[in-house]
Amino acid sequence: MNWWQTGIIYQIYPRSFQDSDADGVGDLNGVIGRLDYLKALHIDAIWISPIYPSPMHDFGYDVADYCDIHPLFGTLADFDRLLAEAHSRGLKVILDLVPNHTSEEHSWFTESRSSRDNPKRDYYLWRDPAPGDGPPETRLPNNWQTHFGGDAWTYDAATGQFYMHQFHRSQPELNYRHPEVLPAMLDNMRFWLDRGVDGFRVDVIWLMLKDEQFRDEPANPHAAADARPFDRIQHIYTAGVEGIHDLIRQMRAVLDEYDERMMVGEIYLPVEQLVTYYGDGDECHMPFNFQLINLPWNARVIGDYIRQYEGALPTGGWPNWVLGNHDQHRIATRVRKETEFPGRNSVSGDPARLAQMLLLTLRGTPTCYYGDEIGMEDVPIPLEQCMDPAALQQPELFEVWGRDPERTPMQWDASPNAGFTAPEATPWLPLAADYRARNVAAQADDPASMLNFFRALTELRRAEPALNRGDYHDVDFGIDDVLAYWRTTPGSDWYLVVLNLGGASHLIDLARLGIAEAQMMLSTDPARVTPGIATAFSLAANEGVILRLPGSSDTDTQDGYP
Structure with a gap:
C-alpha cells in the first residue's frame, strides 16, 4: 500500500506552530526545530498551510506568487532545508495548493485589470454591469454570493466591469475555461514536485469552475428565515459545475508523472457527491471527508454515517477522516461542550481523548490538526483583536464564523508566550488562558497525559496492520x-x-x-x-x-x- 494510505497526516498552520525569529509569527525554521517532536508523534506526513508570498488578506490563501516563499516564513532555501530534514526523518511534506483564486497582487491579475484588451484579461472572470438604471457599480451581473458574506462581484471603475470572487474581494477567481490558465497552474505544481514535495492538499477544489452562462443561482427552499444571503441560494452554478472532473483529472495526471505523490482535495459535499471526486482512480487520491466535524457527537448517528461512507466508496477508493482543521472549531471544544465535560484539566472521562481514539482507529487515513494531541481548545478572541477576514466581513456572525479561535499559537511550555515565540515578542494571536497547564512540556513526562495517550494510539496504529x-x-x-x-x-x-x-x-x-x-x-x-x-x-x-x-x-x- 502507499504511504498516504497507511500513514497519519498532521496539519501545521505555520503562523501558529513555532516562531524562530521573535516576530510573533511562526516560520519554516520554527517547523524545522520541531521535526523531532513531530517524528515522536509517530506521524508520517506534515501538511503545511500556505507559505507563498501574499498580502495576507486571507493569511496566505490569497497567493501573489505560486513559486516562492513569503519572507515572513523564510526563503526557498529554508524550505529546501525543511524538505531535506523532514525526508531524513522519514516524514513526507504536503503543500497547500490554492488554484481557485489568486491575490489581487498576483502579476496575472495586475495585468488582467490593466485594460480590457490585455492578453491576461480573461484569466479571470469579468462581467459587464447588468442592464438597467442606476450607477454601474450597483448593477451586479447576477446574485452570486461569497462564502465570507456579501456579493461575489467587485466593481473595477478603471475598466468598467466587475470581477468575481467567492471569498474576500482581494481574491479574484481564475477562469479555467481560458486555455492558458490550467497549464500555468500545472506548471506551478511541477515547480514544487521537482523540488521533492510529496503532494498537495488542494484548496476548494470543487469550486474551480463556474457556470459558463453566469446564471442566477436558485433559491434554497430549505433555508432558515434568518439565514445569511449565502445560505439562501443553492450553489449549482459556482460549485461542482460540469467539467470540474476533467480539470481534476489533468491535475492528477501531473502527480502521476512522479513517484509516490498524492493529492487530497478540500470538498465540503454530501457523501454521495463527495465520492465522485475519486473518479475512476484518476482524480483525487482522497477527497477530504469532513463529516465527523459536522455530525453530532452521537454513537448511532456516527455509526450510521460510517456505514454510509464505507458503502459509497468506489472500488479502490481509500477512505479518510478528519476531526479538525484551520477552518473549524477545535474538536476538544466541540465534544467537551456537547458532553458538558466538567474537568478542564481532568483526564478521566475526557471526550477529547475518545475523539482521538475514534479518528485513529477507523479504516482510512487520519488527518490530525496541530495541538489536538495535547487537547488544545478554542481561544476566545474579542472582536477588537480579530484577525480573520471572514469574521470581519460579517461581524454579526463573528462568534459563529470566526476562525481565529482554532488558529492560536501552539502551547509548547509554561514560559512566557508558551515557548511559541520569544518572551519579549507579541504573538500574532492571543494565547490560551490555560497554556501554563496545558502544554507539551507539562504532558511529555506524564504517563496519563493526552499527549502520551495520543502517542500510544499512533504507535499502536503504526505497529498493527489491522489498524x-x-x-x-x-x-x-x-x-x-x-x-x-x-x-x-x-x-x-x-x-x-x-x-x-x-x-x-x-x-x-x-x-x-x-x-x-x-x-x-x-x-x-x-x-x-x-x-x-x-x-x-x-x-x-x-x-x-x-x-x-x-x-x-x-x-x-x-x-x-x-
Whole structure:
C-alpha cells in the first residue's frame, strides 16, 4: 500500500506552530526545530498551510506568487532545508495548493485589470454591469454570493466591469475555461514536485469552475428565515459545475508523472457527491471527508454515517477522516461542550481523548490538526483583536464564523508566550488562558497525559496492520451510546474498538460476540490497567477501549468475528 494510505497526516498552520525569529509569527525554521517532536508523534506526513508570498488578506490563501516563499516564513532555501530534514526523518511534506483564486497582487491579475484588451484579461472572470438604471457599480451581473458574506462581484471603475470572487474581494477567481490558465497552474505544481514535495492538499477544489452562462443561482427552499444571503441560494452554478472532473483529472495526471505523490482535495459535499471526486482512480487520491466535524457527537448517528461512507466508496477508493482543521472549531471544544465535560484539566472521562481514539482507529487515513494531541481548545478572541477576514466581513456572525479561535499559537511550555515565540515578542494571536497547564512540556513526562495517550494510539496504529490497513466491520452491542467495530486483516491480530459516547457507564459483555476473553490494549482512562485480560467489563462514560484478539485467516472464524 502507499504511504498516504497507511500513514497519519498532521496539519501545521505555520503562523501558529513555532516562531524562530521573535516576530510573533511562526516560520519554516520554527517547523524545522520541531521535526523531532513531530517524528515522536509517530506521524508520517506534515501538511503545511500556505507559505507563498501574499498580502495576507486571507493569511496566505490569497497567493501573489505560486513559486516562492513569503519572507515572513523564510526563503526557498529554508524550505529546501525543511524538505531535506523532514525526508531524513522519514516524514513526507504536503503543500497547500490554492488554484481557485489568486491575490489581487498576483502579476496575472495586475495585468488582467490593466485594460480590457490585455492578453491576461480573461484569466479571470469579468462581467459587464447588468442592464438597467442606476450607477454601474450597483448593477451586479447576477446574485452570486461569497462564502465570507456579501456579493461575489467587485466593481473595477478603471475598466468598467466587475470581477468575481467567492471569498474576500482581494481574491479574484481564475477562469479555467481560458486555455492558458490550467497549464500555468500545472506548471506551478511541477515547480514544487521537482523540488521533492510529496503532494498537495488542494484548496476548494470543487469550486474551480463556474457556470459558463453566469446564471442566477436558485433559491434554497430549505433555508432558515434568518439565514445569511449565502445560505439562501443553492450553489449549482459556482460549485461542482460540469467539467470540474476533467480539470481534476489533468491535475492528477501531473502527480502521476512522479513517484509516490498524492493529492487530497478540500470538498465540503454530501457523501454521495463527495465520492465522485475519486473518479475512476484518476482524480483525487482522497477527497477530504469532513463529516465527523459536522455530525453530532452521537454513537448511532456516527455509526450510521460510517456505514454510509464505507458503502459509497468506489472500488479502490481509500477512505479518510478528519476531526479538525484551520477552518473549524477545535474538536476538544466541540465534544467537551456537547458532553458538558466538567474537568478542564481532568483526564478521566475526557471526550477529547475518545475523539482521538475514534479518528485513529477507523479504516482510512487520519488527518490530525496541530495541538489536538495535547487537547488544545478554542481561544476566545474579542472582536477588537480579530484577525480573520471572514469574521470581519460579517461581524454579526463573528462568534459563529470566526476562525481565529482554532488558529492560536501552539502551547509548547509554561514560559512566557508558551515557548511559541520569544518572551519579549507579541504573538500574532492571543494565547490560551490555560497554556501554563496545558502544554507539551507539562504532558511529555506524564504517563496519563493526552499527549502520551495520543502517542500510544499512533504507535499502536503504526505497529498493527489491522489498524493501519485492515477492514472495518461494525458491531452492535445493543446500546445506543456505544459505537463498536472490528479492525481485521488476514494473518494478523484483530482489534475490537468499543467507544462509549454517552454520559453513563455500560456493561460490555464479550460473550455476546462469542468471545471468551480478549486482551485490553488501551483505554482512554489511564486508571484502567492495560494490557490486561477482559471478558465482561464496565465501560465508563466517555471511555473507549481497544481490545486485541488472536489473528485469524479468512476461513478461521468464530461466532461474533466478522
